[in-house]
Every structure is written in C-alpha cells, then in structure tokens.
Amino acid sequence: MGEPEPVLIERKSFHDERGFFLEAFNEREFDSIVGYHVDFVQDNQSRSSKGVLRGLHYQLAPSAQGKLVRVTSGAIFDVAVDVRRSSQTFGQWVGYELSDTNFRQLWIPPGYAHGFLTLTDTADVLYKTTDYYAPNLERSIRWDDAEIGIRWPINDGHPDVSEKDQLAPTLSNAEVFE
Numbered sequence: 001m002g003e004p005e006p007v008l009i010e011r012k013s014f015h016d017e018r019g020f021f022l023e024a025f026n027e028r029e030f031d032s033i034v035g036y037h038v039d040f041v042q043d044n045q046s047r048s049s050k051g052v053l054r055g056l057h058y059q060l061a062p063s064a065q066g067k068l069v070r071v072t073s074g075a076i077f078d079v080a081v082d083v084r085r086s087s088q089t090f091g092q093w094v095g096y097e098l099s100d101t102n103f104r105q106l107w108i109p110p111g112y113a114h115g116f117l118t119l120t121d122t123a124d125v126l127y128k129t130t131d132y133y134a135p136n137l138e139r140s141i142r143w144d145d146a147e148i149g150i151r152w153p154i155n156d157g158h159p160d161v162s163e164k165d166q167l168a169p170t171l172s173n174a175e176v177f178e
Contacts, residue, residue, distance in 0.1 A: 003087055004066075004109035006080040006094050007034050011103040022103055024070065025128070034107055038066060040128040048076075048118040048125070053152070053159035055115020056081055056141040056168070060175065063134035064110035067127045074123030075099035076116040077153050081141065083176040084111040091171055093150050098125075111177050113141050117152050117159060139175055140168035147171050 009030075013022045031037045048054065056079070059065045069078055079095040097119070098104045108114050110130065143150070143161060148171055152159065168174075 003084070003089075004034070004036070004111070005082075005089070006109065006112060007107040008094075008096050009033055009105040009107060011105060013103050025068070030068070030107075034109075038068075038130060040068070040130055042129045042132055044127050044129065046125050048116075048123055049160070050118050050121050051157070051160045053115065053117045053143055053161050053165070055079065055165065056113035056143055057115065058083055058111075058113040058139055058141075059131065059134055060137045060139060060177070061110075063131045063137045064177070066110045066130035067108045067114055068105055069098065069108065069114070069116075069125060069127040070103075070105040071098045071100050072124045072126055073100050074118065074120035075101075076118055076123050076125060078106050078116045079114070079150055079152075080106065080108040081113040081115075081148055081150070081171075082111065083113050083141065083171070083174070085176055085178050087111070091148055093148055095150065113139075115143055117154070119153065140165060141171050141174050142166075142168045145170045
C-alpha cells in the first residue's frame with residue numbers, strides 16, 4: 001500500500017416521493033474503499049454562512065487527525081492539502097464540492113490540512129475524526145498561500161476568514177509533518 005491520500009466517496013441514496021434514505025457510514029465499506037481500517041473517536045459539526053472560509057487546519061502527531069467530511073445542509077468546496085514534507089505530493093491539494101444533494105464525502109487522512117468555503121446561504125458540515133482535538137498540537141496554513149495555489153471558487157469579493165486563519169503562516173513557514 002502506498003501513502004494514504006484523500007479519497008472522494010460517492011454515497012448511494014434511495015429516493016421516492018416521501019424523501020430519501022442514505023446509509024451515511026458503514027465501517028466495512030469505508031475500510032474497503034480507503035484500503036485500511038480506520039477508527040473514529042469524535043464527531044464534529046459546524047454551521048457556516050455563505051462566503052465563510054475555514055482553514056487550512058491540521059493537528060501534529062501524536063494527535064494527528066484523519067477526517068471524514070460530509071455536508072447535511074447546503075454546499076461547500078472542501079479542500080485537503082498534503083503537509084507531509086517527505087511525501088511526493090507535499091504542498092499539493094485536492095478540492096471537491098460536497099453538498100446535501102450529491103451526498104459526497106471526503107476522506108482526509110492524517111498528514112493533510114483541511115479547509116472549506118461555504119457556497120450556499122448556510123452549510124452544515126459533519127466530520128468524523130480519528131483522534132481527539134488537541135489545541136496544543138493544532139496548526140494552520142494560510143488559505144491563500146500562493147505556493148499551494150488553491151483555486152477557491154470565489155466569485156466576488158473576499159471570503160469571510162477568521163483572524164486566526166488570516167494570521168496563519170504560509171506552508172514554507174509552517175510546522176508540518178516530516
């Protein structure tokens with residue numbers, strides 16, 4: 001098996017005139033899709049307004065977090081950036097639209113920074129993590145770092161970014177995984 005990398009997961013949903021049914025998580029199926037077993041220990045939820053950009057966030061070892069991200073209301077552009085200096089894909093990113101209608105999920109393994117931009121009036125984001133929140137090991141990278149070059153779908157104006165995220169270092173100045 002090579003290095004773990006982000007995986008976009010397409011979920012099947014069953015619709016009729018009454019609504020839909022979705023099996024949001026199945027451990028056997030998930031492990032088969034990513035190619036190894038993953039233990040989740042915490043579920044988190046956030047709600048954001050249109051234009052809010054959160055990230056890019058990650059935690060260092062020994063509390064590095066993998067995240068399984070999904071949207072239950074609205075839509076986001078979800079991004080993962082490889083912050084493993086020894087990786088062949090260091091500094092590279094992937095981004096996908098996740099929404100309450102496409103039912104996509106993004107698996108982001110430990111060693112990746114995560115961020116998202118809210119595309120709809122509001123979005124509720126749920127994500128499972130593989131380790132507990134450890135504020136002393138939390139790190140961030142600037143969302144607009146030219147070295148990474150994320151193409152955020154920002155149509156007009158500037159995204160709404162927290163002061164903490166605005167002050168985050170660039171990738172070349174960040175503490176990352178070796």
